[in-house]
Amino acid sequence: MFLGLAVSSESKPRIKIEKNNLTLNGSYLNWVIPTPQVAASATGVWAAIVPSSGAPTARHEASYVQAGNKFYLMGGRRIKPVQVFDPVNKTWVNKVNTPIELHHFQAISIDGLIYVVGAFTGSYPHEKPVATIYIFNPATNKWITGATIPAARRRGSSGVVVYNKKIYMVGGIKDGHWSGHVNWFDEYNPATNTWRTLPNAPRARDHFQAAIINGKLYLAGGRRSSASTNQTFELTVPQVDVFDFAAFKWATLPSSGNIPTQRAGAATAVIGNDLIIIGGESGSQTQAHKHTEALNVTTNTWRRLADLKQGRHGTQAIVNNNNIYLAAGCGNRGGTPELNTQEVFYFSGRTTPNGSAVTQSxxxxxxxxxxxxxxxxxxxxxxxxxxxxxxxxxxxxxxxxxxxxxxxxxxxxxxxxxxxxxxxxxxxxxxxxxxxxxxxxxxxxxxxxxxxxxxxxxxxxxxxKASVKNTEAVPELAAAKNQYLSTYPNPITDGQFSVHVPEKLTGEVPYTLVNQTGTIVLSDKLNLATATATLPFNFSGRYLNSGLYYLQITQGTQRYTVKVLLEK
CATH class of the missing domain: 2.60.40.10 (Immunoglobulins)
Structure with a gap:
């Protein structure tokens, strides 16, 4: 840009330029030129990140995920430490190792805990699905063994996402790189520790990463690994499949929406309405792909973005404040060379990374x-x-x-x-x-x-011990018709009660207490010094189970029965 200044020749000004300040001495004019920003670009820019301290460990088939305000690089072939990257200060710090070898997984974070679901362990070509979910706690630097994955649904190299705090695992392969690619779709709810089998995706794929945009799950890239037929890299999947959570059904984009550069092992990111597929590997070239391609999910059209500075596959992307971060991966298809470099992508300039620190609850x-x-x-x-x-x-x-x-x-x-x-x-x-x-x-x-x-x-x-709660007056069984007994007080609070009979009794008055099965649980007698129609009972010192009993009172030919309910 040309900057013109109209200045009187008589003033003989002196112009001095220092960094971003243009000073016109003699006329007391100061002009501050802002720091230049990278112009907005439809294709964006990839730039290298140089750490201020530490470095990512070279690894591939690993994951890179944000929890709080830090980035976590974990997993990969062979057991390696979890590494924490501070994106503001650009420092790397090593943490605890993974509990076992974990690779080929898309890590996710929910409420400050990092989940490894659908990982592989072991070596090529018969890597084994990991049977459990592993959870890393950044606050304590510890691994926790989580839920068991149902045996019939275990696989690795799946797409894994979070939606409404539930984990969704789709696709994958059962036997490493050999065979058994699937189109399965599963939901895991960490809050209830429950699994649910969902409708199968339209097609099987593995070695890909899934993403959520506007309430829909997108699957792009990947392949059907088949080392058993010597086609480990060749059977790439061109179609884009979409699951609509609201409609609860799958759809496939028209063929015009197929991914332009077919590849697997790519990283997936989302910025706005763009589904961005980064890097990858394929049978068409030895070097890992540098391709970065974006699908606009509103128009279902693809466009080419800026190439990676270093082609890579076997890592994961973090999106933070509209920038995309990558670390590690592999430079050629297969397993070598493993990379220890980082890159960041932006459309219109670097932004300041954000996030709230994880605080243990x-x-x-x-x-x-x-x-x-x-x-x-x-x-x-x-x-x-x-x-x-x-x-x-x-x-x-x-x-x-x-x-x-x-x-x-x-x-x-x-x-x-x-x-x-x-x-x-x-x-x-x-x-x-x-x-x-x-x-x-x-x-x-x-x-x-x-x-x-x-x-x-x-x-x-x-x-x-139980106490008597109440007695219920019932017809006297052996007495005359329509003759009834009564009890008081009602309710009974201390286990003591009285039964009123139709005529006065005196002397010894035997009674029995019978349970509902007809078994006599208590036999005793009253000793009445004077004739009375009110008979006193006290069961407070007796050991009796709670329940309904029949109290039978006899004297001579007279027999009276009353129901007794013992309080709990």
């Missing part, structure tokens, strides 16, 4: 639960509420162990392990069923990924 529970006095052989139920508080990280509740009295029992609403999201609560059901009298105690140990790693809730209660 606390699992809040009551310190203890006291059931109080409970009648022997009866059950009292209480709830124990677990709440994720303080931090912004999900808490994986991995197990629950009860110790102490066997009269206590506890159950959770879901099978372990399940995840409690920040601010959410779940209730455990705790029961106390004393079989004997006396005080009882116990405790519940809850293991989890929150602060402290475990929480203990104490349990207490005591068993007491």
């Amino acid at each position: 606390k699992l809040s529970t009551p310190a203890g639960v006291n059931f109080g006095a409970i009648t022997v052989n009866s059950t009292s139920t209480k709830t124990i509420t677990l709440t994720n508080t303080t931090g912004n990280q999900g808490i994986l509740v991995s197990s629950l162990t009860k110790t102490g009295s066997s009269y206590f029992s506890v159950s959770a609403p879901y099978a372990f392990p399940f995840v409690l999201a920040p601010g959410k609560s779940v209730s455990l059901t705790c029961k106390f069923n004393p079989k004997t009298t006396g005080s009882q105690s116990g405790s519940i140990l809850i293991k989890h990924s929150g602060q402290g790693g475990s929480t203990t809730v104490t349990l207490s209660g005591s068993g007491v």
Whole structure:
């Protein structure tokens, strides 16, 4: 750009240019020229990232994912450390190794926990699907063993995404690079630890990454690996398949929407309405692809973007503040050379990386639960509420162990392990069923990924004898027709009650207490000093199970029966 200044010749100004300042001395004119920005570009720019300290470990078939305000490089062939990249300060720090060899997975992050779902372990060409979900906790630098993947649905090299805090795994292959590519589609809900089989995708594919745009799941790129027929790289998939979560059905874009450069092992990113496929490998060339291509999901048309500075496959992309970050991967198809370089893509200039630091949450529970006095052989139920508080990280509740009295029992609403999201609560059901009298105690140990790693809730209660609650007047069985008995007081609170009979009785009055099966559980007698029609009874010192009984009173030829309900 040409900048013209109109200045009087008499003033004889002196012009001095320093960096971005143009100063016109003598006329006291200062003109500040802004720092140049990269012009907006339809194709964008890839630029190398030079770390200020540390470096990514060379690896491929690895994953790169953001949690909080940091980037995490993990997995790949052979066991390697998790590495943390601070995108603002450009520093790398090594963390703990993976628990086993994990590779060929698309990592995802939910509420500050990083999930590895559908990974492979082992060597080419018969890599084995990993049977469980592994979870990395950035706050504690620890790996946690998560849920088991259903045996009939295990595979690796799948597309894995998060939608509404549920994990979706699609496609993949069962036997490494050999055979068994599938079109399966599964949903896993970490909050309830439940799996659901969803409608199959239109076609099988593996070695690809999936993405969500506007409530739809997009599958682009990938292949059907077939080392068994010597076609490991050749059977690439051109079609783009789309699952609409609202309509709950699959569709395939018209052939005009096929990916222009067929390849597998590419990284996938989303900026706005663009599905961006980066790098990859194929049977058409030895070098890893530099291609970057974008599908506009509004028009279903592709366009070519800027090439990578270094062709690569076998890594994952992070999108942060409209920039795309890549690290590691492999420079040629297959497994060598592994790369330890980084790149960033932008359309209109570098942006400042953003994100909130992961803060470990606390699992809040009551310190203890006291059931109080409970009648022997009866059950009292209480709830124990677990709440994720303080931090912004999900808490994986991995197990629950009860110790102490066997009269206590506890159950959770879901099978372990399940995840409690920040601010959410779940209730455990705790029961106390004393079989004997006396005080009882116990405790519940809850293991989890929150602060402290475990929480203990104490349990207490005591068993007491049954008492009589009430009696119900019923017809006297052996007496005259329409003759009834009555009892009082009603209700009975201390186990003592009276039965009013039609005529006065005196002396010894035998009685029996019979349960509902007809078994006599108590035989005794009253000793009445004076004649009375009101007979006093006291069962408060008797050991009786709660339930309904028949009290039979006899004297001579007279027999009276009344129902007695013992209180729990």
